Amino acid sequence: xxxxxxxxxxxxxxxxxxxxxIILKWLQDEYGCxxxxxxxxxxxxxxxxxxxxxxxxxxxxxxxxxxxxxxxxFVRDFVFPMFRANAVYEGLYLLGTSIARPLISKxxxxxxxASGADAIAHGATGKGNDQVRFxxxxxxxxxxxxxxxxxxxxxxxxRTKLIEWAEAHQVPVPKxxxxxxxxxxxxxxxxxxxxxxxxxxxxxxxxxxxYQRTVDPEKAPDEPEFIEIGYLRGDPVSLNGEALSPxxxxxRLNELGGKHGIGRxxxxxxxYVGMKSRGIYETPGGTIMLEGHRAIESITLDxxxxxxxxxxxxxxxxxxxxxxxxxxxxxxLQALIDHSQEHVQGTVRLKLYKGRVSCVGxxxxxxxxxxxxxxxxxxxxxxxxxxxxxxxxxxxxxxxxLAMRAKRLKG
Numbered sequence: 001x002x003x004x005x006x007x008x009x010x011x012x013x014x015x016x017x018x019x020x021x022i023i024l025k026w027l028q029d030e031y032g033c034x035x036x037x038x039x040x041x042x043x044x045x046x047x048x049x050x051x052x053x054x055x056x057x058x059x060x061x062x063x064x065x066x067x068x069x070x071x072x073x074f075v076r077d078f079v080f081p082m083f084r085a086n087a088v089y090e091g092l093y094l095l096g097t098s099i100a101r102p103l104i105s106k107x108x109x110x111x112x113x114a115s116g117a118d119a120i121a122h123g124a125t126g127k128g129n130d131q132v133r134f135x136x137x138x139x140x141x142x143x144x145x146x147x148x149x150x151x152x153x154x155x156x157x158x159r160t161k162l163i164e165w166a167e168a169h170q171v172p173v174p175k176x177x178x179x180x181x182x183x184x185x186x187x188x189x190x191x192x193x194x195x196x197x198x199x200x201x202x203x204x205x206x207x208x209x210x211y212q213r214t215v216d217p218e219k220a221p222d223e224p225e226f227i228e229i230g231y232l233r234g235d236p237v238s239l240n241g242e243a244l245s246p247x248x249x250x251x252r253l254n255e256l257g258g259k260h261g262i263g264r265x266x267x268x269x270x271x272y273v274g275m276k277s278r279g280i281y282e283t284p285g286g287t288i289m290l291e292g293h294r295a296i297e298s299i300t301l302d303x304x305x306x307x308x309x310x311x312x313x314x315x316x317x318x319x320x321x322x323x324x325x326x327x328x329x330x331x332x333l334q335a336l337i338d339h340s341q342e343h344v345q346g347t348v349r350l351k352l353y354k355g356r357v358s359c360v361g362x363x364x365x366x367x368x369x370x371x372x373x374x375x376x377x378x379x380x381x382x383x384x385x386x387x388x389x390x391x392x393x394x395x396x397x398x399x400x401x402l403a404m405r406a407k408r409l410k411g
Contacts, residue, residue, distance in 0.1 A: 093269060194210050288352070
């Protein structure tokens with residue numbers, strides 16, 4: 001018998017997979033509530049229409065099933081702003097899973113408002129970061145929303161128990177889900193993330209079959225490939241002279257990076273909830289984008305602005321990783337970052353080869369690079385080298401005073 005304060009209608013983040021299908025049925029049984037499903041096409045690379053049929057099979061009304069292509073929104077409004085900051089968490093991770101969660105939460109809240117639902121639900125476990133990201137984002141957008149996290153409520157604590165429960169409640173169990181899965185995978189247009197099972201011992205090399213989006217760099221083409229990316233206000237807008245939409249740009253770069261084995265990462269990271277976890281990430285297009293963006297910034301961004309960005313970047317990346325995309329501090333940092341990108345435009349030439357991407361050329365009509373000033377040949381008076389003497393003396397004054405004091409104290 002549902003409790004008196006049980007939700008009447010719940011919007012569930014639904015993938016169509018076994019876990020969220022079990023959650024769908026569990027919510028119906030536990031609360032006797034009406035279910036609305038939201039399935040986001042984030043470019044995860046799998047057919048999503050079967051999720052519609054499965055939701056209907058489990059009793060969801062056709063008008064309550066939402067399958068939405070959010071790829072352009074994802075790249076334009078979330079991935080690109082993050083890449084303007086050159087954001088990497090703990091020096092390596094390009095935040096592929098982290099940046100997708102606020103977008104999903106945004107749509108869950110919007111659907112809840114439109115459908116009159118009084119709660120949303122997600123399938124994140126109680127050990128990970130995603131529960132935090134989903135819920136912080138939801139509360140930031142709708143402070144009174146009720147969030148249901150079944151993994152923190154039920155006693156289905158193992159894969160075996162989940163499958164037994166599914167079979168007892170007429171939830172279809174795919175054949176390949178019987179038994180222990182070798183690892184779990186989360187994917188979107190920016191990356192793939194693999195964790196658990198065969199990856200849990202960080203001393204053991206990840207099996208090659210874990211990698212889904214990139215070829216082994218050792219087996220990549222023996223000839224390098226050169227590409228040119230055009231940038232406008234810090235965003236990549238063209239590839240080899242062809243103007244592309246944000247999602248199409250990332251899709252093309254993923255294909256190129258995957259072909260050359262670019263963007264693999266084996267990382268042990270510090271989760272927000274306190275534990276360390278090992279993940280295998282593939283971010284081929286994002287890795288190319290990061291290299292290209294830093295290259296175009298190198299000739300268009302002033303040293304002071306660039307160094308300030310680099311100082312702020314770890315904080316910005318941490319905010320995204322921890323789930324604070326919709327926080328005022330992230331938005332404040334974003335305003336600063338976006339302002340810095342006003343003149344970050346031009347073209348970068350990149351070399352893709354055997355797991356590496358490297359800049360081999362960059363040019364811009366907004367460039368701050370002056371060959372006349374840096375040349376080792378005659379500079380026609382553009383720079384008076386004698387000026388360096390006074391510059392050095394002034395900057396050395398405090399160091400000389402410290403040295404003189406130390407000399408006095410030594411007697």
